[in-house]
Amino acid sequence: MRDFQADVIRAAITGKPLPEGGFSWSPARMQLFRFCQRAYFIRYYLAQGGWNIHAHPAARTAYLEKHLPDFNQFLSRTLEQSVSDALFYAVRREKKERTDIFRRALVQGLERRTSALIIGLEKQDYLTDPKLPGLLETFHGETDFLHPEKVGSRCAAVFSKALPPLLEEKDLKEKIENLEPLSLRKEELLALNWRSFIVWLHAGIICTEGDTVTGIRFHAMGKQPESLLPDHGLESALFREYVRQKMHREKTKFNIFSFDEAEKTAYNTVEPGPVAADRVDVSSTGMLRMVRDNGEVYMNDFALTTEPEKCSFCPFRQTCAMIRSNEIQS
Numbered sequence: 001m002r003d004f005q006a007d008v009i010r011a012a013i014t015g016k017p018l019p020e021g022g023f024s025w026s027p028a029r030m031q032l033f034r035f036c037q038r039a040y041f042i043r044y045y046l047a048q049g050g051w052n053i054h055a056h057p058a059a060r061t062a063y064l065e066k067h068l069p070d071f072n073q074f075l076s077r078t079l080e081q082s083v084s085d086a087l088f089y090a091v092r093r094e095k096k097e098r099t100d101i102f103r104r105a106l107v108q109g110l111e112r113r114t115s116a117l118i119i120g121l122e123k124q125d126y127l128t129d130p131k132l133p134g135l136l137e138t139f140h141g142e143t144d145f146l147h148p149e150k151v152g153s154r155c156a157a158v159f160s161k162a163l164p165p166l167l168e169e170k171d172l173k174e175k176i177e178n179l180e181p182l183s184l185r186k187e188e189l190l191a192l193n194w195r196s197f198i199v200w201l202h203a204g205i206i207c208t209e210g211d212t213v214t215g216i217r218f219h220a221m222g223k224q225p226e227s228l229l230p231d232h233g234l235e236s237a238l239f240r241e242y243v244r245q246k247m248h249r250e251k252t253k254f255n256i257f258s259f260d261e262a263e264k265t266a267y268n269t270v271e272p273g274p275v276a277a278d279r280v281d282v283s284s285t286g287m288l289r290m291v292r293d294n295g296e297v298y299m300n301d302f303a304l305t306t307e308p309e310k311c312s313f314c315p316f317r318q319t320c321a322m323i324r325s326n327e328i329q330s
């Protein structure tokens with residue numbers, strides 16, 4: 001049997017080939033490939049096996065950078081998980097009690113997850129298991145993120161501004177009042193069959209009302225460059241495709257609650273983009289072309305971005321710096 005771990009280490013050190021190991025596609029994968037091919041290599045190839053404490057430091061760092069959320073991802077995920085938990089809890093109760101129960105459960109969920117982050121940042125257990133609470137900015141040593149209590153206060157400030165408008169959203173209020181437990185689903189990732197591979201999609205909280213299926217996502221807006229912003233139109237089109245393929249329904253809504261640190265919020269239905277099929281095909285073909293005829297990938301085939309201003313936003317900048325420094329000789 002092939003020693004995959006040895007392949008990873010050899011690839012990092014000498015640029016030797018990696019096994020391709022099964023292809024799947026997602027909007028986030030497309031986005032990173034366009035952002036920088038080297039970042040894509042780090043995320044989808046080098047980080048594999050980095051969970052092992054005996055792995056090469058570059059693979060370990062890549063694994064950490066792959067799993068740690070940045071601040072905005074943490075805010076988005078925390079709000080989504082807390083709304084989801086509160087909704088599931090509330091719709092099991094009497095209709096007249098639901099709104100109050102939802103509010104209380106939502107606030108408790110946000111407080112619990114924010115406290116877990118503060119403790120996680122203090123204990124730094126995320127350095128050995130990045131699936132535990134932590135932040136990419138703290139790992140990268142960004143000065144605004146070095147004091148756990150201040151990070152916690154910042155989270156609390158964002159949520160306290162986002163909550164009142166969220167709780168006033170007519171669509172959400174109707175769902176709290178009318179949904180039945182069996183009409184709700186929370187799925188981390190939806191898997192869609194596409195040609196010869198799987199397309200992964202994060203559609204958030206999924207509600208079925210009559211013949212309409214709604215996905216609700218939460219998006220904390222930051223200062224990312226355009227190339228790192230999610231393509232919600234594409235995600236909406238893929239969600240429609242998923243609902244047709246797996247749920248056998250034609251009507252979908254893809255709703256996004258956006259919020260930021262400056263109290264700006266919006267709750268919008270995103271129309272499906274027009275050419276999802278073409279975009280998946282073109283994008284996946286570009287990625288698969290990077291795999292050589294022998295089924296392997298080589299780090300040096302994945303170019304560094306030609307726009308160095310992107311690097312300060314890159315989630316994989318520490319691994320990239322290790323690879324480019326004398327720590328790893330090619």
Ligand code: SF4
Pocket residue numbers: 035036037038039040304305308310311314315316317320321
């Ligand atoms: S730091 Fe820059 S060159 Fe390196 S992977 Fe990131 S974007 Fe690409």
